[in-house]
Amino acid sequence: MASRVVRGGHALTEYLNAAKAAEPLYGDIQKHVLEAALRPSGRRQDVLHPSEMVKPDWCHLAAFHRLRLEVEPAEKRRTTFTRENIFQEGHETHTKWQRWLTEMGRLAGDWHCAVCDGYFWHDTTPAHCHECGAPSRCLTYAEVPLNAHPLRIGGTADGYSPQDAALIEIKTLGLGSLRYERPEYLERYTVPTDVGPVPDLTRLWRDFRRPLPSAVRQTQLYMYLASHFEDLPVDRTIFLYDFKSTQETKSFVVTYDESFSGPLIEAAAAIVDCVATDIAPRCNINSGSGCPSCLEFEEQK
Structure with missing residues (x-):
């Protein structure tokens, strides 16, 4: 061994x-x-990931290096058992909602066959594998690939419902994600107690009325890819949220706004052109000395 x-x-x-x-x-x-x-995660390093592109600190120079070298930066991944447990809970939440939608016949996307290891697209719950004929019990949902090959963008949406003309995004909400993305919102619902400040979970969840900003930005780019490159007629994304603290759920709808993705698409096109000509762009985060993301690649040269 x-x-x-x-x-x-x-x-x-x-x-x-x-x-x-x-x-x-x-x-x-x-x-x-x-x-x-x-x-090694197996995550593709030859594409631009929408989850990275929508971040405020997305570095075009780092993206150039990764596309050109097709490797991850050299930094060691910082993780803990708690963090991995959180990730796994998120995966389980996805599986739960996707199973319900599959049972309803409301889920389209790629399906994977455990018998032949093949993938195929189907607009509803398939009765058998299209490649080898294996029964449905051998199939698992493989989500919705969203690719813009000329721009080297590749991502995956959690689901697609043709009946609703909507992508589906499945999210969990925890105090950690609020602390990172909307600290002012979490602080608003934190109350003093004898043991120190504690969030009022009932009021916090009651007044949570829209998805977190990063999720909205990412799904706008997903809808752009679906409409322009995958020929999927979508005009909205339906968010399904689980609140970790109480297991309560909510749904939200975000309508498609094509103007949002324009600057990201232009940036992707510029990065791909730079890779083709092997001329590195400037760091758009810190044009002088570079940012942590692109400096990681400089260190491994």
């Missing part, structure tokens, strides 16, 4: 802490999760 290696730094600290757990099985589970998290 090949030896398992966890590299130094923050990841090694987390791994060693797991090894010291009082209950051996619990520690072994943590080590298993951390080992898996630190393996």
Whole structure:
């Protein structure tokens, strides 16, 4: 059996802490999760990811380097067992909503067959694999690929409902995501108690009336890709939200605004042109000394 290696730094600290757990099985589970998290992710490095493009600190120079080299930056991934547990909960939430939509026959997209390892598109719940004929129990939903090949953009939406002419995005809302994206909103619903400031979860969730900004930006770009490159007639995205603290749910609708994606599409086209001519663009975050994202690539030259 090949030896398992966890590299130094923050990841090694987390791994060693797991090894010291009082209950051996619990520690072994943590080590298993951390080992898996630190393996190569398999995420494509030859495309621009919409989730990165919509961030305010998206660096065009870093994107150029990654497309040209088709490698991730050299920085070691900082992760913890808690963070990986959060990611896994998000995956489970996706699976739950997608299963319900599949049972309703309201989910279109790619499907994967465990028998032949093939993928095929279907506009509703398929009765069998289109490639090998395997029964539906062998199929899993593989979501909605959204690609703009000339611009080297590639992403995946959580779902597509032809009956609603809508993409579907499945989200979980936790205090951590609010603390990162809307700290002022979280502070508004934080009340003093004998044990210190505590968020009023009932009021916070009651007054949560729109998706988080990053999710809105990303889905606008998804809708642009769906309309212009995938020939999917969509005019809205339906958000399905789970509130982690209480397991309550809400839905929101965001209508398509094509003007939002224009600058991102122009930037992608410029980056692809730079890759074709092998002329690096300037860092758009810090044109003088560069930003952390592009400097990571400079360090690994």
